[in-house]
Amino acid sequence: MEIIDLRSDTLTLPTPEMKAAMERAEIGDDVYGEDPTVNKLEEKVAAMFGMEAALFCPTGTMTNQLAIKVHTQPGDEVICDQLSHVYLYEGGGIAMNAFASVHTLNGEYGKLNADMVKEAINNPNDVHQPITSLVVLENTTNKGGGSIYDFNEIKKIKKVCTDHNLILHLDGARLFNALIETDETPKDYGKTFDSISICLSKGLGCPVGSVLIGTSLFIKKARRARKAMGGGWRQAGGLAAAGIYALDNHISLLKNDHDRAQKVGQILMEHTEIIRLYPVETNIVIGQLPSAIEATEFVAKMKEKNILCSAFGKHLVRFVTHLNFTDNHLEMLESRLKP
Numbered sequence: 001m002e003i004i005d006l007r008s009d010t011l012t013l014p015t016p017e018m019k020a021a022m023e024r025a026e027i028g029d030d031v032y033g034e035d036p037t038v039n040k041l042e043e044k045v046a047a048m049f050g051m052e053a054a055l056f057c058p059t060g061t062m063t064n065q066l067a068i069k070v071h072t073q074p075g076d077e078v079i080c081d082q083l084s085h086v087y088l089y090e091g092g093g094i095a096m097n098a099f100a101s102v103h104t105l106n107g108e109y110g111k112l113n114a115d116m117v118k119e120a121i122n123n124p125n126d127v128h129q130p131i132t133s134l135v136v137l138e139n140t141t142n143k144g145g146g147s148i149y150d151f152n153e154i155k156k157i158k159k160v161c162t163d164h165n166l167i168l169h170l171d172g173a174r175l176f177n178a179l180i181e182t183d184e185t186p187k188d189y190g191k192t193f194d195s196i197s198i199c200l201s202k203g204l205g206c207p208v209g210s211v212l213i214g215t216s217l218f219i220k221k222a223r224r225a226r227k228a229m230g231g232g233w234r235q236a237g238g239l240a241a242a243g244i245y246a247l248d249n250h251i252s253l254l255k256n257d258h259d260r261a262q263k264v265g266q267i268l269m270e271h272t273e274i275i276r277l278y279p280v281e282t283n284i285v286i287g288q289l290p291s292a293i294e295a296t297e298f299v300a301k302m303k304e305k306n307i308l309c310s311a312f313g314k315h316l317v318r319f320v321t322h323l324n325f326t327d328n329h330l331e332m333l334e335s336r337l338k339p
Contacts (some may be wrong), residue, residue, distance in 0.1 A: 068134065079134070081107040169196070257322060266276050272287070285318070299311050305336045
């Protein structure tokens with residue numbers, strides 16, 4: 001029986017066309033700045049967002065951690081949501097890499113608002129408190145079920161940051177999922193954020209890679225920090241070629257993932273013990289189980305049917321649609337879950 005794997009959109013495999021683009025890629029040594037395909041990817045992404053420069057990295061965790069390290073000084077404080085990836089899923093990197101503390105806020109499905117951010121800013125003249133220097137937003141939100149920020153709220157948060165001399169970074173691991181559902185453009189985000197991290201290896205279907213975007217000076221500092229973290233590429237052009245191909249061909253396909261996620265949610269509500277879904281806005285479906293059923297138990301039961309999903313809390317489970325989850329898989333999912 002074929003496995004239906006809905007654990008994450010990181011599970012995508014390169015398409016034959018992407019593999020062909022990777023094979024054709026011209027390569028060089030990126031640490032020397034001599035990989036033409038890496039350079040092309042970085043220039044392409046920077047131009048797409050209307051920002052000065054970009055840096056290709058192995059993972060979104062690295063791009064986020066580089067941004068936080070470069071934007072802060074040891075002892076500073078970072079504001080983010082309590083469900084944010086930078087806080088929950090990056091191995092304590094803020095403490096380990098930036099020596100910064102974190103002020104977590106309880107937003108709505110992982111999203112902050114301007115008033116919350118303003119109230120969380122420490123008095124810079126009070127020596128008892130760390131200096132608030134950076135705000136990190138995540139769009140779409142992973143733990144919030146793929147929830148999309150209202151861009152007007154982002155602009156309000158930006159004004160708070162400007163008024164208080166704070167830097168604003170975006171963990172845009174799934175930013176293209178948000179963009180495909182809204183009227184904003186990458187350049188709108190480039191004008192609003194001081195730095196942005198985008199992921200190529202989730203919905204866009206690349207085997208590996210994320211890109212950090214910002215000013216030329218910021219990227220110069222991030223490149224040095226990347227090297228210190230052991231993240232300097234050598235002949236990485238084949239991976240960069242996958243990113244270029246994905247940006248040219250796969251963004252529009254994200255809408256299919258979103259449509260299928262809606263159907264996955266309907267199937268789960270009709271044919272499983274799930275009693276409630278987080279709002280399904282993009283490609284992530286989070287379901288709540290009754291108190292009598294633990295997530296690990298539910299996941300094990302799904303695995304017996306060759307359906308893979310993730311425990312996302314004691315009574316929460318996550319399903320994520322992606323490039324390799326087709327309409328055929330959708331039909332198989334419903335067939336296996338029907339009584």
